[in-house]
Amino acid sequence: MTIKLVDQFANTVTNFSGDRDLTFSGLNTAPDGSMPTVTSKTGSAVNLGTGTTIAFTNGVSSAGGMLVPYKAEGPVILTTTDGTLSTSSTGGAGVSLTVFPAAASKLVIQQEPSATATAGVAFSQQSIIRIEDQFGNLLTGDNTTIVTAARQLGTGTLQGTTTATASGGIVSFVNLSYNAAETIKVRFTSGASTPATSQDIVVSPAVADRLGFTTQPGSATAGAVFGIQPVVNTQDQFGNNSTLGLPANLNVSLTLTAGSGPLQGNLTLNIGTAAGNGIVTFTDLRIDAAGTGKQLTGAASGLSSGISAFFTVSPAAASQLVIQQQPSPTATAGAAFLPQPVIRIVDSFGNVVTTDSSTLVTASRNAGIGILQGTLTATALNGVVSFANLSHNLATTITIDFTSGSLTSVTSANVAISPALASKLVIQKQPSATATAGAAFADQPEIRIEDSFGNLIANDNTTIVTASRNAGSGILQGTLTATAINGIASFANLSHKVATTITIDFTSGTLTKATSNPVLVSPTAADHVAFATQPGSAVAGAVFGNQPVLKSRDSFENDSTIGLPPNLNVDLTLTTGTGPLQGNTTLDIGTAAGNGTVTFLDLRIDAAGTGKILTVAAGTLGNQPSASFDVLAAAPSQLAFVQQPTSASAGAVITPAVTVRVQDGFGNEVSGAVVTLTLNGNGTLSGTTARTTGANGLAVFNDLSIEFAGSKTLLARVGPLGPVESSAFTIFAGPASKLAFLTAPQTLVAGTLSDLLVVQLQDSSGNFANAGPGGLVVNLSTTSPGGFFRDVGDTTTISSVTIPAGASTVDFKYRDTVAGAPTVRAAATGLNAANQIETITPNTPIALEVAGYPSPVAADTLQSFIVTAKDQFGNSATGYVGTIQFSSSDLQAVLPPDYMFVGTDAGVHTFSATLKTVGLQSITASDTVDPSMTDTQSDIQINPAGAVTFLVTGYTSPTTAGDFHNFMVTAMDAFGNVATGYLGTIQFTSSDLQAALPGAYTFTSTDAGIRTFSAALKTAGIHSITGKDTVSSSITG
Known part of the structure; x- marks a missing residue:
């Protein structure tokens, strides 16, 4: 408040400066007892109605006078007096005030x-x-x-x-x-x-209108009263226990309304006020039928019935085994019974002991013979024991016993076991151990058809058994199949023609086969001579690689010396094909010489050819001709062109086809020889240049062509044989079809002139062609925006050149200011254009470019930027190897050290820097030797970093205890910048434990990191005010 001392005319008494002891009144005490106060000149809060010292300067209050009301009221009149002067006696006016409540609390x-x-x-x-x-x-x-x-x-x-x-x-x-x-x-x-x-x-509670179970039935076991007997109460509609309106006597009856029973025991009790008084407890209820989902209902006249929770009656102790499912009355040997037996473990009341998942039940054969098969023990699951794979292998009638410890056992009904399906063949009678080729075995085999358990399938009169030779060689003779009669298959006339030791396999479909003992078969008398080894691997001029071997044999082609004389000559002659047959062609095969075998050693034929056959003669013995065989030509030794190459146009196939003949030293045509042709003269021989000779000794080349014009010959070779040269022939140039650069691609420094570029007019094969009358206009272009063409004398920029009439080439030059790999193109109407890539390298570096530092960016974040050396045309100067140094408008900046570019930089290098001072900043790079090479990236906007501390300032010092003063809190980043983005919550503490401090405050975006607060310190001495972030305690000040 501002208080003035005035005269009777309401003028301020400006000549008064000093203290006045004023007493204020007019405001009332708050409901909680808080009294309104006015601060004195020292800042102390003084209750209204008590003298308060106010300092005046020139008639106006200058210290003290801060009013703090607590009761919401008004309007009220605030007045004051110093004992002599008052707002009423001096004509001064009181202050009319309306005090509103504070915030809801x-x-x-x-x-x-x-x-x-x-x-x-x-x-x-x-x-x-x-x-x-x-x-x-x-x-x-x-x-x-x-x-x-x-x-x-x-x-x-x-x-x-x-x-x-x-x-x-x-x-x-x-x-x-x-x-x-x-x-x-x-x-x-x-x-x-x-x-x-x-x-x-x-x-x-309200009036009782229903029954309710307050204790549910439970812990029930068959044959025993419930472990937890039900308790029933009378209740109101909300489930509260209530006896209001209940008569003196009222019977409650229980019935079993869900699940099997019956319910036994005293089922009716008096719940009236003269008896149970709203509650009855049953004591002897029981159910002998085990099961789940059982439920009781309580009923009483005039009340809604009560229904219990579902409960379970557990079975009593296990007593006996009972067959729930019998095994199948009939079964097949070795096959699992279908169905399998299922056994129940029950108590003395016949309840399944569903809690039993551990009892082990054992199955064993009772009546019958043999051993019961499968898994003979099974463990109960919820009181039920299920067997899975019981079976029996013997065809008989059995019963099965099921036992488990002291439990009463149980025996199944009869199970009749039938034989299984036929599974295997078994030899009942072996064939003779010895025999003669072609004669029926003295003992013929007999075969049993059995199941997998060795049982004869006595009712099998249909199965067909097949006999075949296993060990040995040749084909088993006779009737090779026999049909079972009463499960036995009997063979009658089996025999074998090959003299060897054999065994016989007996098979029938999928049945397991049977194999006989060995049978030794002997040959009969020899009646002819045969080739045991055929002639072959024959080459003209050399003995056969495979010399013939002949043997005496019986009528079944068995080797035999039975009936052979001591001496008997065998003569060989060539009866098919050209010859003659050379070498020793007669040998003795008698028992005193070859003893049934003769081997020829030096037979040969020099005439190459196919389909040659030898014939044998040996006294009265029959004979067989040899197999047909070939005699190959010898190694190539002669080579000749039988069709010379003829003249052709460039790129066209040479016709007729060039043909080469290959022969050996005996004049035989050599097939399979690879003939290779090569070009003698300029150009490339295209097509298939290696061909293989056929049976006629000829290699035919039907796709040869040559692109370069001129006189040529061909050279023919076969391995080391040759070369043989053809007659000369001519390749003629074709019509003009394209332009081509004769000069190689050039590497130029940006802005410099190239050497001569030469373009030639050519046919499709690259042979030069001359321009016709009037010459040929060639248009020039480049893919580079900085490229252009100059005449040979470098006087004029041109866009086309002309190949003179009768000439094939034209010259020009090229200049380019943009580094890169431009494509230079020469084109003319109707022709394929010529394209060539030149290389333009940068010129001497003369400038630097600094770019890429992001903006805006938060202070103290490491960022990348790029420095590029440039030539006079703006190309990256890839050869720059100077040293640069850095500076910045940000005096806190962390900049890269001096850096010397290296060859691998190619004039471009990436650096990193950190700017810390808020505002627009810049980074400058300069060459340390050439100061003219410098560049700056400007206008980099640096925003404050995150707050790391508070700056608390502005509180008046010294001050009077109890006086409120404003102070300012500024969120600062690590570099002294105001953290304008700070949106955290601050709370305050003070060394003055009586201090009146601001409440916790959450900064908003409009605060921009700065906020003014008010506080009052009340304890004399030196004190501090501290602000701290409520989440990150390290942010404080």
């Missing part, structure tokens, strides 16, 4: 809910809640706050409309109620306001 119960209530009935007295500030002032202007009521003490849910909206700061509830009979409290809440909690409310 707490909820206060104005009217408690009724102390007693009935379940389900609205409280007779409903709650009324006041919304007050921290000083107890009612927020009369609050018409929006929503207050929520909820049960605090107790177990159920508060009923009715549990939210209400303020009207004039008062919140009234209208229909709150509660359904559970118990003592509760009601809690009232609204946002951050301090909640209010009601007094206790004792809720009583």
Whole structure:
């Protein structure tokens, strides 16, 4: 407040400076007892009605006079007096004030809910809640706050409309109620306001109208009373236990309404007020039928029935085994019974012991013979034992015993086992151990058809068994199949023609075969001579690689010397093909010489050819001709062109086809020889230049061509044989079809002139062609934006040149200012254009370019940028190897050290730098030797980094205890920049434990990192105010 000393005319008494002891009045104490205060000149808060020293300067208060009211009221008149002067006696006016409540702080119960209530009935007295500030002032202007009521003490849910909206700061509830009979409290809440909690409310039950199970039946075992007997209560509609309205006597009867029974024991009890008084406890109920899902219903006249929870009756102790499913009455040997037996483990009441998952039951054969097969033990699962793969291998009738320890065992019904399917063949009678070729075996084999368990399939009269030779060679003779009779297959006339030791396989479809013992077969008398080794691998001029071997044999082609004389000559002659047959052609095959075998050693034929056959003669013995055989030509020794090459156009196939003949030293045509042709003269011989001779000794080349014009010859070779040269022939040039560069690609420095570029007019094969009358205009172009063409004398920029009439070439030059690999093109109407890639390298470096540092960017973030050396045309100067240094407008910047470019940089290098000072900054790079080579990237916007500290400033010092003063908090980054993006929450502490400090505050974007606060220090001495981020405690100041 500003207080003035005035005269009777209301003029300020400006000649007064000093203190006045003033007493203020007119404002009242707040509901919580807080009294209004005015600060003295020292800053101390003084209650109204007590003298307060105010300092004046020139008649106007200059220290003290800060009013702090606490009661919401008004308008009221604030007056003051110093004992002599007052606002009334001097004509001075008091101050009219209206004091409004502070922010909502707490909820206060104005009217408690009724102390007693009935379940389900609205409280007779409903709650009324006041919304007050921290000083107890009612927020009369609050018409929006929503207050929520909820049960605090107790177990159920508060009923009715549990939210209400303020009207004039008062919140009234209208229909709150509660359904559970118990003592509760009601809690009232609204946002951050301090909640209010009601007094206790004792809720009583309503009238009893139903029965309910308060203890459920359970722990039941067949044959015994329930371990947990049911307890039934009378209840109201909300499930509260109640005896209201209950008669003196009322019977409750229990029945079993779900699950098998019967229910046994005393099923009726008196629940009336003169007996159970609302509760009955049953004591001897039992059910002997085990099972789940059993349920009891309690009924009493005039009350709704009560239904128990579902419960389970467990079986009694296991007593015996019972067959639930018999094994199949018939079965096949070795096959699992279908169905398999299933055994139940039951108690003495016949209940399955469903809790049994451990008892082991064993199956064994009782009646019959043999051993029961499969897994003979099985473990119970929920009281049931299931066997999975029981079977029996013997065809008989059996029964099965099932046993388990002391449990009463059980025996199955009869199971008749039939033989299995036929599985294998077994030899009942072996064939003779010895025999003569072609004669039936003295002992013929007999074969049994059995199942896999060795049982004869005696009813099998259809299976066909096949006999075949296994060991040895040749084909088994006779009737090779036999049909079973009563499971036996008998063979009658088996024999073998090949003299060897054999075994016989007996097979039938998928049945396992049987193999006989060995049978030794001997040959019969020799009756002819045959080739045991055929002549072959014959080459003209050399003995056969395979010399013939002949043997005496019987009629079945068995080697035999039976009946052979001591001496008998064998003569060979060539009866088919050209010869003659040379060498020793007669040998003795008699028992005193070759003893049935003769081997020729030096036979040969010099005439190459195919289909040659030898014939044998040996006395009265029959004979066989040899197989047909070939005599190959010898190695090539003669080579000749039989069709010379003829003249042709460039690129065209030479016709007729060039043909070369290859022969050996005996004049035989050599097939399979690879003839290779090569070109003698300029150019390339195209086509298939290696051909293989056919049976006629000829190699035919039908796709040869040559692109270069001129006189040529061909050279023919076969391995080391040759070369043989053809006669000369001519290749003629074709019509002009394209342009081609004769000069090689050039490497130029940007801006410099090339050497001569020469373009030639050519045919499709690259042979030069002359321009016709009037010459040929050649248009020039380049893919480079900096490229252009010059005449040979470098006087004029040109876009075309002309090949003179009768000439084939034209010259020009090229210049380019852009580094790269441009394609230079020469084109003319109707012709394929010529393209050539030149290389343009940068010129001498004369400048630097700095670019790429991102903007905007946060302070103290490492970022990359690029420095490029440039030539006079703006190309990257790839040869630059100078040293550069860096500077920045940011004096805190962390810059790269001096750097010397190396060859692999190719004039471009990436650097990293960190800028720290907020604002527009720049980075400059300069050559350390040539200062003219420099460049700067400007206008890099640096934004503050994240806050790391607070700067707390501005609080007045020295000051008077209790005086409020403003101070400023600034969020700072690590580099002294204001952290304008700081949006954290700050809280305050002080070394002055009496200090009045601001509450926690969350910075907003409009604060831009700076906020002004107010605080009052109250304890004399040197003190501090500290701000700290509520999340990151390291941010403080």
